[in-house]
Amino acid sequence: MGLFVDLRHTMESGQPPHFLWTRVDAEGKAFSRRLGEREIVVAQNAGGIKTNGGRHVNELLREGDDLQKIYAAIDTDGTMTAAISRFRGMRLTKNGEWETLVSYLCSQNSNIKRIRNNVRQLSRNGVVLGPEQIAGTDLRKISLGYREEYLRQTARLVAQGEFDLLGLRGLEYEEARRELQSLPGVGTKVADCVLLYGFGKLEAFPCDVWVGRAMRAWYGLRTRKQIADFAAERWGELAGYAQQYLFMLARGELAAGNKII
């Protein structure tokens, strides 16, 4: 599979694979996960990737996305040029709708390591528990804090058919986001993450603290509405890709000891 990808940047970028996949080697050339009774491995080689995961992995890595064309479209300024140069090969991923919703319900006011622990505790055999199971499980020992009640209530609504999660597939971005935000614990940021990583709506532009810092430091933008309008205007249908690169650049700058605030 001659796919243009940097596997480590893709799998360790705060997207859902960051939570359920495990890095196999120190360099991040291979990742594995359990998926039911199977053990799936993805390895990067000179020409692309090699995997026993079949279509599941092709879908996960969004093989239809032409990164060169995407770069041409979102490389609109020096910040984006730097971000693309640094994280070249990072792809957006397409994940299960429910597992994505669960993951980002756990994410609010948390950190990636803890989210990873939470999601793994909410899984069996590498698969996130279904709505019925989560609604019927005692979650206290997972220490989700105040997120536990959001997760329980959302699971109940989906399990009882009061919220048609997969029905959002057919909706436009704006309408799907309104629907998602009617769920307890789902605000603008969680909804955008679910739509981007779970439903493949690439115009979504999740704005967390890191993206907020990036937009303030490098684009001079302050308010949430300013940021959303700017992103939609500048990157349009590919705003989600721009967001992923800005998120990683902002976090990378902190790791490098550079203040971006």
Added chain:
DNA sequence: CCCCAGGCACAGC
């Protein structure tokens, strides 16, 4: 013991 974390709901303007 401190601060922070891929925010949200709610109150008060």
Added chain:
DNA sequence: GCTGTGCATGGG
């Protein structure tokens, strides 16, 4: 509509 505040808890 916008802004401030409390929130449970682990990681660093």
